[in-house]
Amino acid sequence: MSTRRPVAASLAVLGYLVMIGPLVFVVVTAFTAGSTVRFPPDGFSLRWFGAAVGYEPFVTALVSSLELAVLAACGSLLLGVPVALAIHRGRIPGKGLLEGLFLSPLIVPELVVGLALYQQFMVGLGMNNFTTLVVGHTVLMFPYAVRVTGASLALVDPSVEDAARGLGASPVRTFWTITLPLLRPGLFSAALLSFVTSFNNVPLSLLLQSRDFRTLPVTMLDYVQQSYDPIVASTSVLILAGTVLVAVLAERTVGFAKIFGGINR
Amino acid sequence: MRTRRLTALLLLPGLVLLLAGFLVPAALMLLSPPGTGTADVFARLGQMLTDPYDLTIIGRTLGIGLTVTVVCVVLGFPVAYLLARSTSRWAGVLLAVAIFPLLLSNVVRTFGWLVVLGSQGAVGQALVALGIVDEAPQLLYTPLAIVLGLVQLFLPLAIVSSYSALAQVDARLDEAARGLGAGRARTFWTIVVPLSWPGVVVAATLVFAGSITAYTTPYLLGGSRQRMLSTQLFQYSSSTLDWAAASATALIMTVLVFGVAALSSALGRKARIA
Amino acid sequence: MSAAEFRAVSQVFGDFTAVDAIDLTIPDGKLTTLLGPSGCGKTTSLRMLAGYLSPTSGTILVGGRDCTTTPPEKRNLGMVFQSYALFPHMTVADNVGYGLKLRRTPRAEREARVTEALEMVGLAHLAGSRPKQLSGGQQQRVAIARAVAIRPELLLLDEPLSNLDARLRLQMRAEIRRIQAETGLSVVLVTHDQDEALEMSDQMVVMKDGRIQQQGSPQEVFPAPANRFVAEFLGYENFIPTNDALLTVRPEHLLVDPDGVASDGATSGGVSLPGRVTDLAYRGVDVLVTVEARAEASGDPVRLVADLRATTAPDLRVGGDVRVEAAPGHVVPLPAG
Ligand SMILES: Nc1ncnc2c1ncn2[C@@H]1O[C@H](COP(=O)(O)OP(=O)(O)OP(=O)(O)O)[C@@H](O)[C@H]1O
Ligand SMILES: [Mg+2]
Numbered sequence: 001m002s003t004r005r006p007v008a009a010s011l012a013v014l015g016y017l018v019m020i021g022p023l024v025f026v027v028v029t030a031f032t033a034g035s036t037v038r039f040p041p042d043g044f045s046l047r048w049f050g051a052a053v054g055y056e057p058f059v060t061a062l063v064s065s066l067e068l069a070v071l072a073a074c075g076s077l078l079l080g081v082p083v084a085l086a087i088h089r090g091r092i093p094g095k096g097l098l099e100g101l102f103l104s105p106l107i108v109p110e111l112v113v114g115l116a117l118y119q120q121f122m123v124g125l126g127m128n129n130f131t132t133l134v135v136g137h138t139v140l141m142f143p144y145a146v147r148v149t150g151a152s153l154a155l156v157d158p159s160v161e162d163a164a165r166g167l168g169a170s171p172v173r174t175f176w177t178i179t180l181p182l183l184r185p186g187l188f189s190a191a192l193l194s195f196v197t198s199f200n201n202v203p204l205s206l207l208l209q210s211r212d213f214r215t216l217p218v219t220m221l222d223y224v225q226q227s228y229d230p231i232v233a234s235t236s237v238l239i240l241a242g243t244v245l246v247a248v249l250a251e252r253t254v255g256f257a258k259i260f261g262g263i264n265r
Numbered sequence: 266m267r268t269r270r271l272t273a274l275l276l277l278p279g280l281v282l283l284l285a286g287f288l289v290p291a292a293l294m295l296l297s298p299p300g301t302g303t304a305d306v307f308a309r310l311g312q313m314l315t316d317p318y319d320l321t322i323i324g325r326t327l328g329i330g331l332t333v334t335v336v337c338v339v340l341g342f343p344v345a346y347l348l349a350r351s352t353s354r355w356a357g358v359l360l361a362v363a364i365f366p367l368l369l370s371n372v373v374r375t376f377g378w379l380v381v382l383g384s385q386g387a388v389g390q391a392l393v394a395l396g397i398v399d400e401a402p403q404l405l406y407t408p409l410a411i412v413l414g415l416v417q418l419f420l421p422l423a424i425v426s427s428y429s430a431l432a433q434v435d436a437r438l439d440e441a442a443r444g445l446g447a448g449r450a451r452t453f454w455t456i457v458v459p460l461s462w463p464g465v466v467v468a469a470t471l472v473f474a475g476s477i478t479a480y481t482t483p484y485l486l487g488g489s490r491q492r493m494l495s496t497q498l499f500q501y502s503s504s505t506l507d508w509a510a511a512s513a514t515a516l517i518m519t520v521l522v523f524g525v526a527a528l529s530s531a532l533g534r535k536a537r538i539a
Numbered sequence: 540m541s542a543a544e545f546r547a548v549s550q551v552f553g554d555f556t557a558v559d560a561i562d563l564t565i566p567d568g569k570l571t572t573l574l575g576p577s578g579c580g581k582t583t584s585l586r587m588l589a590g591y592l593s594p595t596s597g598t599i600l601v602g603g604r605d606c607t608t609t610p611p612e613k614r615n616l617g618m619v620f621q622s623y624a625l626f627p628h629m630t631v632a633d634n635v636g637y638g639l640k641l642r643r644t645p646r647a648e649r650e651a652r653v654t655e656a657l658e659m660v661g662l663a664h665l666a667g668s669r670p671k672q673l674s675g676g677q678q679q680r681v682a683i684a685r686a687v688a689i690r691p692e693l694l695l696l697d698e699p700l701s702n703l704d705a706r707l708r709l710q711m712r713a714e715i716r717r718i719q720a721e722t723g724l725s726v727v728l729v730t731h732d733q734d735e736a737l738e739m740s741d742q743m744v745v746m747k748d749g750r751i752q753q754q755g756s757p758q759e760v761f762p763a764p765a766n767r768f769v770a771e772f773l774g775y776e777n778f779i780p781t782n783d784a785l786l787t788v789r790p791e792h793l794l795v796d797p798d799g800v801a802s803d804g805a806t807s808g809g810v811s812l813p814g815r816v817t818d819l820a821y822r823g824v825d826v827l828v829t830v831e832a833r834a835e836a837s838g839d840p841v842r843l844v845a846d847l848r849a850t851t852a853p854d855l856r857v858g859g860d861v862r863v864e865a866a867p868g869h870v871v872p873l874p875a876g
Contacts, residue, residue: 004449005347005449007343008343008346008347009343009347011339011340011343011344012340012343012344012347014340015340015341015343015344015420015424016344016359016362016363018340018413018416018417018420019362019363019366019417019420019421020362020366021377021381022374022376022377022378022380022381022417023369023373023374023377025377025380025381025386025387026373026376026377026380029380036385037379037380037383037385037386038383038385038386038390039380039381039385039386039387039390040390079278079279079282080279082274082275082276082278082279083275083276083279083280085275086272086273086275086276090268090269090271090272090275090276091268091269091272092269092272092273092276098276101283101288102279102283104287104288105283105287107474107522107523107526108287108291108519108522109478109495109515109518109519109522110478110480111478111480111495111498111499111515111518112291112294112295112478112498112515112518112519113287113291115294115498115502115511115515116287116290116291116293116294116295116515117286117290118502119290119294119298119299119502119508119511120289120290120293120294121290123299124299135282135285135286136286138282138286139282139283139286139287142279142282142283146279157622157624159620159621159622159624160624160625160626160627162591162611162618162620162624163618163620163624163625163626163685164626164637165590165591165610165611165612166589166590166591166611166612166614166616166617166618166686167612167637167638167641167685167686167689168612168613168615168638168641168642168689169612169637169641170610170612171271173641177637178626181628182627182628196368199370200369200370200371200372202371202372202480202481203478203479203480203481203495206480206499207499207502207503217370217371217372217481220372220376221372221481221484221485224372224376224379224485225485228383232376233376233380236370236372236373236376236377239369239370239373240369240373243365243368243369243370244365246368247361247365247368251361256361256364
């Protein structure tokens with residue numbers, strides 16, 4: 001395919017280089033034996049991986065980030081799936097507007113949302129930063145819960161639910177025995193997307209940090225700004241490995257491409 | 266009647282959180298930040314739109330956003346096109362490789378450019394080693410660095426949107442055009458591009474909106490020397506605590522993003538009619 | 540006794556009346572078809588009967604009880620959907636057993652009844668399969684077995700055959716009749732296919748624009764359509780205006796005589812009109828002859844179509860003068876207008 005379309009192929013190679021190239025350098029740097037981020041690295045060692053795993057602030061921040069991501073993913077599904085149900089199955093006016101409203105956190109810049117919550121909740125109402133973070137991340141993940149589960153709800157033939165009713169199932173029973181099992185792939189996709197997005201988020205979390213509760217990406221960002229040792233490289237490689245694991249999990253269950261951008265190959 | 270009440274019950278908790286945890290605070294922050302009022306915000310906004318320093322930041326933000334958008338479309342569309350038209354087994358793997366960065370932390374992705382562009386980094390050292398320069402040039406904290414970082418960040422998005430659009434264009438149309446005597450290039454420009462245009466519009470919108478609001482990359486690769494709206498907004502709201510200025514900056518960012526979204530949906534509608 | 544009854548039932552969507560004050564009795568232990576063109580309100584009527592839609596006004600009785608506001612899960616009716624609506628995440632046996640599980644039927648009895656229902660539709664060997672693995676016809680049978688397994692008061696089928704290919708459709712007509720006879724269930728079947736309705740019904744109900752046009756057994760309705768709409772729907776193509784009525788004749792009952800001499804029939808309630816052949820369409824077994832005739836009363840032109848057997852058709856040519864005739868027994872008078 002490359003030889004017959006030389007222009008397109010060259011551009012594509014360039015594209016992959018920009019996307020993947022820097023990551024290769026990060027991986028190589030992480031295994032350095034020296035004490036600065038430089039290229040080529042000074043020798044080979046695993047010392048910076050030991051340093052990363054033993055660096056208290058990163059470990060604490062990792063736990064915080066995981067905690068926050070799980071809470072946000074669960075919260076957005078718990079509140080967002082009913083919304084998707086109401087939009088797709090309920091008889092209410094203004095469904096388009098309602099859906100737009102729930103997708104709007106996707107459009108408003110995250111930094112702006114972060115500023116709003118910082119100013120109004122933490123400064124204004126004196127709320128603690130953990131609660132503010134959970135609220136912010138949950139709202140930010142609403143679009144995934146509403147749209148992704150909504151899309152898989154749209155694929156469920158409503159007469160299947162009608163059939164269950166006709167056979168004697170109450171609306172609640174119908175939801176648990178028919179709708180929910182059929183939504184499982186959509187729920188899984190939404191949960192995964194929410195979890196990953198929340199875990200990686202910087203702009204929303206940035207202003208909502210405190211000494212007691214900091215997320216990993218923000219902690220790393222501060223660290224890079226202050227000192228320049230390869231511990232960030234090794235931490236990055238560990239995160240990269242974790243992300244690959246998540247990607248493999250996604251591929252094995254729902255299909256990787258399907259989750260992102262609704263590509264059906 | 267009963268289903269109406271049930272529907273309301275399903276909507277209510279989500280709607281309350283959306284309002285209380287997002288829409289109301291955002292509206293209050295934009296229009297009436299604490300200690301100041303709407304008038305202050307708009308006065309500050311007026312200043313910003315005339316002050317040369319602020320205008321430089323706005324101009325830089327827009328310029329970088331446009332550059333990143335163009336580069337992402339120019340690089341992303343060919344990738345998507347080759348992948349969508351390929352029958353090779355590797356196309357699936359390459360597609361996964363292109364999508365994978367979407368899952369990966371922006372901090373990790375951007376950190377890569379520090380390793381590549383930093384004074385001790387790969388590019389600088391290579392230039393010195395080749396004897397092209399005596400001392401590694403300062404590549405970080407330049408608009409180029411920010412553009413590179415943002416292209417890396419948003420290229421996957423451009424590829425995914427273009428791919429979805431291209432996958433819906435029947436490959437047999439290409440063949441039909443070729444059969445009618447159109448060359449490869451002509452087929453591409455007269456058949457493939459017009460039919461996948463809506464996907465390109467979506468891709469460009471996502472990339473542009475993402476670029477002008479991204480924080481991590483301009484922060485790490487632009488620093489205080491190459492401020493963009495986002496890093497400036499953080500400055501106002503964390504160190505100077507200038508709420509009116511922060512709100513005005515947030516307002517500019519929000520209006521820009523919504524403007525681009527509106528423009529794109531108008532363009533998309535036009536493309537669908539054409 | 541009646542299995543179900545509609546009393547002045549209407550369904551209004553916004554300002555559109557989909558079902559307009561219909562009165563209808565579904566007889567016990569019989570097969571009733573609702574027949575009519577697309578959009579006439581058949582599905583809407585069936586969904587109101589099943590409880591998925593509340594009527595805007597009127598009363599619905601099932602087994603003599605007022606069910607107007609009862610939700611579907613409390614009606615105990617078996618519904619077969621046009622799309623079959625099988626539960627894709629359950630096996631065939633679990634699909635059929637779903638309703639029994641909800642009724643807390645003991646396991647042993649449940650299994651026996653699932654097997655019985657599947658045997659009735661000839662699919663006992665597919666009990667462990669998933670719906671996706673079955674052909675359209677098989678899915679259809681599972682849907683019927685699932686609806687019948689709960690021993691419903693009524694079996695409701697919405698266009699059950701429209702997704703099947705022509706051969707299977709004929710086969711399933713007979714099968715549904717057999718199941719109805721075996722179980723003695725009262726069945727309501729929606730269709731827009733008049734042949735299906737004629738072949739299957741004990742009682743047929745013809746609808747148009749949300750209103751019932753005619754109801755009765757096929758033997759009552761077919762030879763005596765109540766109005767022009769029903770006549771057209773049942774395949775009467777020739778409409779001849781006279782002074783006091785509109786006469787209708789089926790194409791296969793028209794005779795075309797090239798000699799153009801009036802016979803006796805015309806005088807005693809039959810039809811006999813002069814005309815000119817405008818088109819001949821040879822179709823293998825038969826020939827369609829289009830004749831431009833003139834109504835006796837008004838002198839207006841009337842287009843008539845005769846369906847003649849190819850082997851016995853007289854020698855005709857386009858442009859030739861002919862006389863078109865029908866025996867008195869084949870001419871149906873309709874109310875004018
Ligand atoms: N929920 C609804 N809201 C608005 N109009 C509706 C609704 N359901 C049905 N209709 C309208 O009511 C009319 C009757 O619909 P119905 O589905 O009963 O027709 P039908 O006789 O079953 O036709 P078909 O043969 O096409 O299935 C149609 O014009 C339809 O558009
Ligand atoms: Mg219908």
